Amino acid sequence: xxxxxxxxxxxxxxxxxxxxxxxxxxxxxxxxxxxxxxxxxxxxxxxxxxxxxxxxxxxxxxxxxxxxxxxxxxxxxxxxxxxxxxxxxxxxxxxxxxxxxxxxxxxxxxxxxxxxxxxxxxxxxxxxxxxxxxxxxxxxxxxxxxxxxxxxxxxxxxxxxxxxxxxxxxxxxxxxxxxxxxxxxxxxxxxxxxxxxxxxxxxxxxxxxxxxxxxxxxxxxxxxxxxxxxxxxxxxxxxxxxxxxxxxxxxxxxxxxxxxxxxxxxxxxxxxxxxxxxxxxxxxxxxxxxxxxxxxxxxxxxxxxxxxxxxxxxxxxxxxxxxxxxxxxxxxxxxxxxxxxxxxxxxxxxxxxxxxxxxxxxxxxxxxxxxxxxxxxxxxxxxxxxxxxxxxxxxxxxxxxxxxxxxxxxxxxxxxxxxxxxxxxxxxxxxxxxxxxxxxxxxxxxxxxxxxxxxxxxxxxxxxxxxxxxxxxxxxxxxxxxxxxxxxxxxxxxxx
Numbered sequence: 001x002x003x004x005x006x007x008x009x010x011x012x013x014x015x016x017x018x019x020x021x022x023x024x025x026x027x028x029x030x031x032x033x034x035x036x037x038x039x040x041x042x043x044x045x046x047x048x049x050x051x052x053x054x055x056x057x058x059x060x061x062x063x064x065x066x067x068x069x070x071x072x073x074x075x076x077x078x079x080x081x082x083x084x085x086x087x088x089x090x091x092x093x094x095x096x097x098x099x100x101x102x103x104x105x106x107x108x109x110x111x112x113x114x115x116x117x118x119x120x121x122x123x124x125x126x127x128x129x130x131x132x133x134x135x136x137x138x139x140x141x142x143x144x145x146x147x148x149x150x151x152x153x154x155x156x157x158x159x160x161x162x163x164x165x166x167x168x169x170x171x172x173x174x175x176x177x178x179x180x181x182x183x184x185x186x187x188x189x190x191x192x193x194x195x196x197x198x199x200x201x202x203x204x205x206x207x208x209x210x211x212x213x214x215x216x217x218x219x220x221x222x223x224x225x226x227x228x229x230x231x232x233x234x235x236x237x238x239x240x241x242x243x244x245x246x247x248x249x250x251x252x253x254x255x256x257x258x259x260x261x262x263x264x265x266x267x268x269x270x271x272x273x274x275x276x277x278x279x280x281x282x283x284x285x286x287x288x289x290x291x292x293x294x295x296x297x298x299x300x301x302x303x304x305x306x307x308x309x310x311x312x313x314x315x316x317x318x319x320x321x322x323x324x325x326x327x328x329x330x331x332x333x334x335x336x337x338x339x340x341x342x343x344x345x346x347x348x349x350x351x352x353x354x355x356x357x358x359x360x361x362x363x364x365x366x367x368x369x370x371x372x373x374x375x376x377x378x379x380x381x382x383x384x385x386x387x388x389x390x391x392x393x394x395x396x397x398x399x400x401x402x403x404x405x406x407x408x409x410x411x412x413x414x415x416x417x418x419x420x421x422x423x424x425x426x427x428x429x430x431x432x433x434x435x436x437x438x439x440x441x442x443x444x445x446x447x448x449x450x451x452x453x454x455x456x457x458x459x460x461x462x463x464x465x466x467x468x469x470x471x472x473x474x475x476x477x478x479x480x481x482x483x484x485x486x487x488x489x490x491x492x493x494x495x496x
Contacts, residue, residue, distance in 0.1 A: 026218065027219050046381075099125075127478070132180075296458065389409070
């Protein structure tokens with residue numbers, strides 16, 4: 001990936017990348033304006049200035065998209081799995097050919113450094129490749145019942161039109177992670193991307209059209225009025241599934257709204273990931289993993305290490321080295337060379353991180369790396385911050401930080417830190433660093449989270465089931481489980 005970082009994102013190139021993206025809704029295979037003619041601006045968070053405007057969809061646009069998805073569902077479900085898989089494979093290839101342009105586009109609308117954007121493009125494309133191979137493997141079963149009377153046939157069929165709501169922090173990967181299995185299973189879709197980052201999804205819609213996706217299978221609604229657009233869809237009996245990635249608060253509302261039509265739901269919600277460094281950990285590996293787990297995507301990730309617990313015997317050295325690593329990271333606009341920390345998504349995000357850091361210091365935390373908001377900058381920049389001796393009462397140990405601030409606390413016994421780790425309503429991912437296999441297994445089994453990284457700071461891969469427990473969500477995305485979320489199981493009793 002490093003070899004690709006020779007992109008010169010000057011003003012001319014940036015304008016070309018933005019101009020290439022369709023600034024329209026995708027409904028029934030056509031790029032159209034919002035019915036009411038409304039638009040909203042997409043902002044570059046590094047300079048707090050608009051990049052362009054896109055349509056601001058309303059309720060009538062939502063129903064037009066649903067009409068198109070419903071009309072296309074029958075023929076799409078009947079399309080041979082191999083054809084559906086080949087569409088995804090071609091889309092994978094187009095994405096990889098355009099990865100430089102797509103990375104710059106993502107950096108402009110979201111802020112992450114180009115190196116991370118390039119990584120996300122490759123990660124996003126891989127979901128299409130994975131599910132292109134899965135499309136032909138959605139097997140049913142044929143079984144002789146115990147009494148030998150007849151036969152049991154189990155079929156797998158697409159659940160039907162799905163509403164997919166994607167977040168701003170991984171604007172393309174979270175799209176492909178939902179679209180890929182829906183295409184593989186034979187479901188039509190209405191996608192509502194986050195209003196902060198609609199351009200990556202619009203570019204993805206154009207790519208899928210080029211790859212041969214039939215009209216009406218994918219419909220895209222950009223809007224600032226998510227509730228006005230999404231809720232009516234969930235209450236319409238033609239929609240059969242909703243998949244959402246975002247906050248627990250919004251997820252709860254969508255679950256409530258989906259109850260009227262008893263929809264299939266996939267919810268990837270908030271996190272409060274503990275990162276545990278045991279006394280026998282390889283300190284080099286632990287520091288490297290902590291940097292990855294904390295600073296991926298500027299800390300704006302549900303999988304980010306939100307709170308770190310380090311054995312008292314290693315705490316001083318670990319925290320000092322962590323502060324040194326984070327302090328060496330260049331902060332700036334993501335298109336600039338060697339920048340490793342871009343801007344946060346908006347002012348509200350910056351204010352929240354700063355508020356949590358100040359609360360921790362007021363509660364007794366000791367700043368080892370005093371970052372904080374970068375003054376006199378037009379963008380939403382927050383320099384990396386490391387806090388030592390953070391007490392359990394600090395809000396940063398309980399609330400999702402979503403930024404480059406790392407609170408570190410100490411522990412003495414395994415049972416003690418497992419209790420700390422589980423003392424949260426969330427349970428998305430946890431990280432454990434230990435060189436003892438038995439300890440690793442004990443931690444992995446006892447910690448209440450849907451995923452556990454052992455001596456790894458990144459767990460995400462298209463081939464694995466991604467998701468959480470408790471208030472971190474329902475269902476799984478990725479892996480074989482990902483396509484199951486878009487398939488119904490039908491049992492047929494045969495008298496033969």
